[in-house]
Amino acid sequence: MGVMIFLDIMPNHIEDTEWEKVYEETLELIHAYPFLDSVFDDATYDCNWKYTIQTKEREIRFADNQLGWHAFGDEESLRTAESFSLVRNLEYYRKRARQNGNCDDILFSKIYTYPGINEHLNSFTVNKVSVFDSKTQGEPFHIPLLAIACLIESRFPKHAIVSGDISIGQMKHAIDWANSILQHPISLTERADNEKLLQRVKTGVKDDVATLEAFMSLQMQDHSFELGTLIRREFSPEAIMAYYLAHFQQYKVGTIGFSTQLSNYVSLGFHIADACNICVLIPNGCNYDAGKFAKAVLSLEWEKILII
Structure with a gap:
């Protein structure tokens, strides 16, 4: 358990020159924050010594000695977590990416x-590879590192995606910091805008129920009446019923999972009577x-639901 940041990319859909430009931008952010790196010295003494230094571009031994950067904390707080690294050479990721995919939008790899x-x-199936998949544990370098991940997704919106224990608020904070440094600003992921997200999902999924399933799996907003209004406007009553029937059926009544589903349903502005029909009355x-x-x-x- 812990606070994690994930970053996946589709390296076979990214041009080498474009990757090189974005990598250089990550170095701008690396130099703007006191990220902490570690290096090993097994030549000076008779044993292997580990030193901490400020993160900069160097050969990364655990990444086939590729040129890149590595960070696992920050120099100011000296708080550390797990390792994050990025390699300059895109071919390094191409060799590790899944092959024979049938989808060119990385968004669909994140459907639960x-x-x-x-x-x-x-x-x-998406030909992706993991770039970040480690824990920051919410330490101070979490937001600057998230900014780097958001930078890469913003530059390659269909072929890079950020996920993990993150919120829209955190992403906005990270992007604001990055934009105070970068020459060309970056923007928030389309997954934070339900209208844009839904249109993107519709380009890849044609079945109504499947579209709703994918949209609800990918959207990042709280369950609210506004979100429910969008669902009721864009989907038929039959598609909505089929979606919630499948989800209510996943849990037994009385479990936390069922209560969560029911609470979310009501928070979206759907009526308890309709939930009763789905769960109890219709054959x-x-x-x-x-x-x-x-x-x-x-x-x-109910007090929390009504506030939402």
């Missing part, structure tokens, strides 16, 4: 899959016990 997920969403629904469902409804934290 589970047993019984819509069959239309099981068919996506092809969940067919849950009415008493247990009523108890689940009464146990919801």
Whole structure:
């Protein structure tokens, strides 16, 4: 467990010259913050000594001695976590990327899959490779490192994607810091704008229920009436019912998972009566016990839901 940042890229869809430019921009951010690096010396003494230095471009031994940078904390607080590195040579990532993919938009690699997920969403394969997949533990270098990840996604919006234990607020903070340094500003991911995200999902998914499934899996906003309004405007009642039937069926009534699904449903502005139809009344629904469902409804934290 911990606070993580993930960055995936599709190196076979990125031009070497463009990658080189963005890598140089990451160096600008590296030099603007006291990132902490570590190096080993096994030549001076009879044992292997580990030293900490400020992060700069060097040969990265654990990355086949490729030229790049490595950071695992910051010099000011001396707080450290796990390692993050970036390599200048894009070919290093190409050799490690998945092959034979059928999708050229990395967005679809982040759809949460589970047993019984819509069959239309099981068919996506993306030729991606992980660049960041480590824990910052929320230490001070978390935001500057997130800024670097956001930079790469902003420059390659269809072929790089940031995820992890991050929020839209954190991304905005990171981008503001990066834009105070970079010559050409970067922008927030489309996943933070539900209108743009939905249109992007629709370009790759044609089935209504699958589109809703993908959209809800990828969107980053809180469950709110505004989000519910968008769903009701863009999707048919039949598609919405099919989506929530599948999700309510994943959990038994009385579990935390079911309560979370029910709370999210109501927070979106859907009626409890409709949830009752899906979970209890209609013959092809969940067919849950009415008493247990009523108890689940009464146990919801209604004050928080109404505030949302």
